[in-house]
Amino acid sequence: MQRIALVALTGLLVLTACAGADPAPTSTPGGTGTTVSLPPTSEQASGSPTIDKIKARGRMVVGVADNLPGVSRYHQDGGKHSGFDIRLADLIATGFGLPKDSVRFRSTTAATRLSTLESGDVDLAFGGIKTSKQPQIGLVGPYLPVHQDLLTRKGTTAVAPGQPVCVVADSGAAEKARTVSTNLVEERNGDACVSALRSGAVAAFSGDDLVLRGYAAAENGAFTVLGRSLSTEGYFIGIPARDRALRAKLVEILGKAIGDGSWAKLYQESFGAPAPTPPSVK
Template structure:
């Protein structure tokens, strides 16, 4: 799916940060005091309390093709998952017994998982999917039955391993390294890595990133992609969440952001002074991540996705993503033999 710049109104906190940056146009806001203010604003909007959060503490078109990091030799098809079933099992019963599904999400990704500043509610493509899964597992459409927990990019897998969340629905790419640590559902979205730059930037794509400060989220596929292309570590800025990269770009501390094209489109929708370049890497697929060995839960989620592709996926896509990404459809599921 080729990204297109959106003219949608920016999310208010991004607009406030951008307005202050323009008001004091000196590079980096002209000093430590201004930087402290920017960081405070970022922290404020990143750590806003979530609706229905448990009391446990938070952890914290195609363009030009390029090679992605080599897959492990024993990994042939990481997107293949267990065949769907609604039979249930020990994991499903434990979730039903506690009467709630705890889902790790992002509250900073516009269009995917973010807090609507007008209503205070969490919204987005991933949020819709999480609610659909919770309703199916708990046999109850009441949205209060799903507990959302904001999880930083690098804490997604630890949050699953520790039992802080039952699953993660957070634009999480399925790959060979991650399937060794968690189990995934079938893919529910296709994207690829792309570059976000200010309007007027001379950066044209991945081949022209060297020598420029590039921001990525720690623990992301983008971070791996930069390393695989030999991007100098001293020119790579790593942050906890993607929204922080947009702020770094607005403050002229970064010259480009590398992230999933689907997320980059959301950032361009927040700030019309930036754009998404057409250059892409190989296709990637988002999946719902769950604890290793929770086969009954994986099968149940795959059953939900079977139904969701026919009734729900397109409606959610059209509502949240079509304005920025154009026409779209869900990827076909792949199952293990």
């Protein structure tokens, strides 16, 4: 009798334990009873490693020039950048779903712009990029149409062959500038070329028309842009070449900005002139 009672008590304890246990996982059809994780939603992953890294960090780091008036210029007195590239970067960050003021700018030069992207120091590279010979770097754009031109001292209407013409080293301006003069002087940046022009060391400064007009405006009429249009080009955004989802998203954002008038508004506010025909972005 005692044995029967003991067995009954043991069975009751087993039933009680089973009732308090978590239910067994439900098997999926044809499965093994293991838990299946759902794929991440679009809010969790964009398909772009670059965008996902930016959103996880909470800010976007962009490499820009610090001495291109109207395009991208760093102001030491206020510690901030200004210009078309800066406004466009903010617009792109919003398109990525980032909050306002989430972009950090890193000053780069023509020589270092793409290498900082390759090393991962920046997420995107702006600042007068026209070509890339590095297979790991892709270009999206053009986002800004430009023409190579000549900046001279007021009263100068032409540059004679053999007169010294300043170009920024590694900017790509030398090839077209040689059609004007074979006597080229290379400087580290546009500010140095402007100083050489102001002092009379060179007869002209050859570079992108938008930048030259910015320098002319800053000199209060001492300089003039000749309007030679030595070439027709555009500025591009440098990205990791393999990130196709990033390219598609940037093309979408830029296309929307052009279509709804935002691009023209940025141009007008940055350069003080009516926007030209928008570029075809790809």
